[in-house]
Amino acid sequence: MTRAIGIDIGGTGIKGAVVDTETGELLTERIKLETPRGGKPDDIAAVVQEIYQQLNEAAPVGICVPSVVQNGTTKSAANISNEWIDFPAQQRFEQDLGQQVVVINDADAAGLAEMRFGAGKGRAGLVIMTTLGTGIGSAMFINGQLVPNSELGHIEIGGKDYEKVASYKAKERYQLSFDRWAKRLQRYYEQLEKLFTPDLFIVGGGISKSHDLFLPKIEIETEIIPAQFRNNSGIIGAAEQAFENQ
Numbered sequence: 001m002t003r004a005i006g007i008d009i010g011g012t013g014i015k016g017a018v019v020d021t022e023t024g025e026l027l028t029e030r031i032k033l034e035t036p037r038g039g040k041p042d043d044i045a046a047v048v049q050e051i052y053q054q055l056n057e058a059a060p061v062g063i064c065v066p067s068v069v070q071n072g073t074t075k076s077a078a079n080i081s082n083e084w085i086d087f088p089a090q091q092r093f094e095q096d097l098g099q100q101v102v103v104i105n106d107a108d109a110a111g112l113a114e115m116r117f118g119a120g121k122g123r124a125g126l127v128i129m130t131t132l133g134t135g136i137g138s139a140m141f142i143n144g145q146l147v148p149n150s151e152l153g154h155i156e157i158g159g160k161d162y163e164k165v166a167s168y169k170a171k172e173r174y175q176l177s178f179d180r181w182a183k184r185l186q187r188y189y190e191q192l193e194k195l196f197t198p199d200l201f202i203v204g205g206g207i208s209k210s211h212d213l214f215l216p217k218i219e220i221e222t223e224i225i226p227a228q229f230r231n232n233s234g235i236i237g238a239a240e241q242a243f244e245n246q
Contacts, residue, residue, distance in 0.1 A: 001020070002022045003021070003027060003057065003059045004018070004019055004059050004061070004239035005017070005019070005057055005059050005060065005061045005062070005238075005239060005242070006020055006062075006063075006064075006109075006237070006242070007048055007052070007063045007235070007237055008106060008109070008234035008238060009044060009053055009063065009064065009065045009066065009106065010047070010066065010134060011035060011133070012014070012031050013033065013035055013204070014033075014034075014048065014051065015020075015031065015032045015231070015232075016048075016051040016054075016118070016234055017029070017030045018055055018057045018059060018239075018242070019054070019236050019239035020205075024116065024118070024222050024229070024236045024240070026112075028055060028231065029053050031055065033047050035047070035080075035118060036139060037085075037101070038081055039080030041081065042091065044080070044244075045092055045093065048093065048097075049096045049097065052097050060100065060242035060243050060246040061100075061242055062101070062104065062109070062238030062239050062240070062241045062242030063101060063102070063103050064102060064103075064104050064106040064108070064235075064237065064238040065104075065105075066080055066088060066104060066134070066137065067080070067084055067089075067105065068149040068151060069103050069104055069148075071088070072089060072103050073087065073090070074086075075102070078135050078153075078163075079134045080155075086234075093114060100246065101242070102241050102242045104148075104237070104241050105123040105137070106126075106131070106137055106217050106234050106236055107130070107139045108146055108148050109234045109235075109236075109237030110131050110137065110204050110216070110233035110237055111127075111129035111146065111202070111233075111237065113138075113227060113229050113232075113235075113236035114129055114202050114204065114227050114229065114233055115141055115144055116235065116237075116240060117229070118228030118229050118233065119225055120200065123130060123144075123182075123200055124143050124197040125143065125199030125200070126140065126141070126142055126196060126197070126200075127140070127141040127200045128141075128150075128152070128196065128202070129141070129204060129227070130202070130203055131204045131205040131227075131234075132168045132205040132207050132208070133167065133168050133205040134168075135153050135163040135169070136152070136162070136166065137153055137205075138150045140152075152192060155192070155195075157191055162187075162188055165185075165188075166181070167186045170184075171207075176178065176230060178213045178214045178217070181214060182214045182217035182218055185218055186217070186218050186220075189218055189220050189222075189224065193221065193222050198222055199223070200222065200224075201222055201223070202224075203215060203225070203226055203227060204226070204227030204230060205231065206231040208230050220231045236244025
């Protein structure tokens, strides 16, 4: 059986579905519930449990979170409560769901989906996936192998944590046009290019569905392309990781 459950915890929404881990296809409708205000572990765990119960599937579970994850423990907190720092997330979710769970960084999960099934399939060299949403997530791959927990959204540019300047949430907060937002993204991708000299950038997040409004305005040497799975990539990657680790 190649079915697994993927649940993606975000700063504004928590999404889940059953995934075919051989093809990356969602086998059920995607369930999406709001992330509880404050983003505390108990409240988020309750929503995760509700999604799991609604899916009603006996399958491995992968959960991705906006945090550095080390041995099942969340070590940071981006756009969720600081209570997640040094929180035993895997242990908590396994207690709640009554089965083995894999916990992974959300951008790493999105990158795994794109590298296996989507825009990065078959691509060698250094590939950097970025997700533009509540923050900026990142995933780095060398010849298809994940380098986990890269957290490149938090690079300082001009003395600022740059995800606060260039995320999609920042675009909305400051009411930026796509032209003005693209200028901020230009500075961000120029910096990543200077530091890492990648072979490919993949740009994901829900806004990647409108990639034609901003990606062509970013002028860098590195090829930069939209993600294929957009907001579903975290679900797919988390499910795939759960299946691989069962």
